[in-house]
Amino acid sequence: MHDDVVASFVDGMGAASASSGILSQQQGRIFALLFLTDGPLSLDEIAAALDQSKSNVSIHVRVLVDWHLVKRRSVPGSRRDHYEAATDFFRAFQEIFERRFRWTVRQVLDVVGETQRAVDETSSGQDARFGRERLAALGNFFGMIDAGIGAFVRGEPFPAQKLAAVIPLASRRTRR
Amino acid sequence: MHDDVVASFVDGMGAASASSGILSQQQGRIFALLFLTDGPLSLDEIAAALDQSKSNVSIHVRVLVDWHLVKRRSVPGSRRDHYEAATDFFRAFQEIFERRFRWTVRQVLDVVGETQRAVDETSSGQDARFGRERLAALGNFFGMIDAGIGAFVRGEPFPAQKLAAVIPLASRRTRR
DNA sequence: CAGAACGTTGAAAATATTCTAAACGTTCTG
DNA sequence: CAGAACGTTTAGAATATTTTCAACGTTCTG
Numbered sequence: 057m058h059d060d061v062v063a064s065f066v067d068g069m070g071a072a073s074a075s076s077g078i079l080s081q082q083q084g085r086i087f088a089l090l091f092l093t094d095g096p097l098s099l100d101e102i103a104a105a106l107d108q109s110k111s112n113v114s115i116h117v118r119v120l121v122d123w124h125l126v127k128r129r130s131v132p133g134s135r136r137d138h139y140e141a142a143t144d145f146f147r148a149f150q151e152i153f154e155r156r157f158r159w160t161v162r163q164v165l166d167v168v169g170e171t172q173r174a175v176d177e178t179s180s181g182q183d184a185r186f187g188r189e190r191l192a193a194l195g196n197f198f199g200m201i202d203a204g205i206g207a208f209v210r211g212e213p214f215p216a217q218k219l220a221a222v223i224p225l226a227s228r229r230t231r232r
Numbered sequence: 233m234h235d236d237v238v239a240s241f242v243d244g245m246g247a248a249s250a251s252s253g254i255l256s257q258q259q260g261r262i263f264a265l266l267f268l269t270d271g272p273l274s275l276d277e278i279a280a281a282l283d284q285s286k287s288n289v290s291i292h293v294r295v296l297v298d299w300h301l302v303k304r305r306s307v308p309g310s311r312r313d314h315y316e317a318a319t320d321f322f323r324a325f326q327e328i329f330e331r332r333f334r335w336t337v338r339q340v341l342d343v344v345g346e347t348q349r350a351v352d353e354t355s356s357g358q359d360a361r362f363g364r365e366r367l368a369a370l371g372n373f374f375g376m377i378d379a380g381i382g383a384f385v386r387g388e389p390f391p392a393q394k395l396a397a398v399i400p401l402a403s404r405r406t407r408r
Numbered sequence: 409c410a411g412a413a414c415g416t417t418g419a420a421a422a423t424a425t426t427c428t429a430a431a432c433g434t435t436c437t438g
Numbered sequence: 439c440a441g442a443a444c445g446t447t448t449a450g451a452a453t454a455t456t457t458t459c460a461a462c463g464t465t466c467t468g
Contacts, residue, residue: 057363061350068343076336077253080426091370094362099445109428114445135436135444143366145373146395160252167244174237186270187233190319194267197321207392214390216383220322256456275415285458290415311414311466 062092066106078152079123082108083116087125087141096129096138124148150209158205161198168195238268242282254328255299258284259292263301263317272305272314300324326385334381337374344371 066088073084085106090097099117103110117139120126125148131138142148172191175184197219204214242264249260261282266273275293279286293315296302301324307314318324348367351360373395380390 057351057360058354061347061354061363064350065343065347068346069340072336072339072343075339077332082426091366092363111429111446111448112427114447115427118446137445143369145370149377149395156253160248163248163251164245167241167248170244171237171241174240175233178234178237184233187268190267193319194321201325208390211392213392214384216387216389219325220387258456287416287459288457290417291457294416313415 057092062089065092078156079119080116082106082112083119086113086116087120090126090139090141093140096131096140098134098136098138100136102139124151153205154209158202158209161202161205164198165195165202168198233268238265241268254332255295256292258282258288259295262289262292263296266302266315266317269316272307272316274310274312274314276312278315300327329381330385334378334385337378337381340374341371341378344374 066085069088069091070081070085073079073087074081076084079087086102089102089105097105099110099113102108102117103113106113117126121128121139124144125142126139127142129138129140168191172188172195175187175191178184200219204216204219208214242261245264245267246257246261249255249263250257252260255263262278265278265281273281275286275289278284278293279289282289293302297304297315300320301318302315303318305314305316344367348364348371351363351367354360376395380392380395384390
């Protein structure tokens, strides 16, 4: 497979990764290189192929390993760490959904919960009704998202309709 | 509803947004403020509440409107633009999936397609077999993702199992 | 029609992120 | 055990992103 074909794949995947919000451009490029290479590559080989410093490649490779997108392999006869692309994309996607998206969703749920508690402490009865309704709606929606991600990670169908059904809420009242 | 309760919700949602990969911290803060405010706010009111310059708020609000997370409302008796939070989160999520995630997925599919074409032109028969297999596997997987997003956007259940089934592979052969 | 009230734009400042090169600590080799 | 071969860390340089302030163009008001 010709070098410039690989190079253009590498850069294309780098661009796609950069706009994904999950991997950086260089992470995408490293993965792409490993993906089209038949056999594991060392840090130095990757660095040379991608024109990057070894230290930088070291850092990015670690992220890829952490997402289960790349596997570290020991190569007999060499002291260097070698890496190859993982082929179980679904596993990697599970990891990303579970650890990245779900973590963000949980952050929202935490904030909502804390705010609800704060509202209960500082204002009584009617005066914060609007806020309470909105917080409840937000919590419900993200609760469904959380459940949806959970279902996806376990390989179950994602119940999109439920999501659509949850929301319409907390109507606006005029003020001033 | 007390100001410091709102402030802490605003900052919490800002933090969650910053780690989402979709909205920036300020975008999250603006949305949070509007979400807990009963009635529309002007650019100046938002800027004052969040301690941001009006020009910056103008830019971020535009993004939120673009994602259908915030609606522009004309308020009788005022020349200013006013904004309020949208409550149909599902609509916003559809927008995000369709325009952001799907766009990234399509980028990958394009790169794969172009690379496949390049391989066919530059190398014949066996010598690029490994690369061809891998490209095909990647294309299949992302094709499924694309279909899955399409299903989600249309409100249909997301077929996670199909995803899990597609992949295993393009096995590795030793080299050197 | 003059001036004020807007939202937006563009250039520069502030800040955050990414990358490199050198230093370091460890593990292997002879 | 001395030195080479590694991967990682760190401090600073290079780049990108975010934010502000001032200028601008338009729309309303008197």
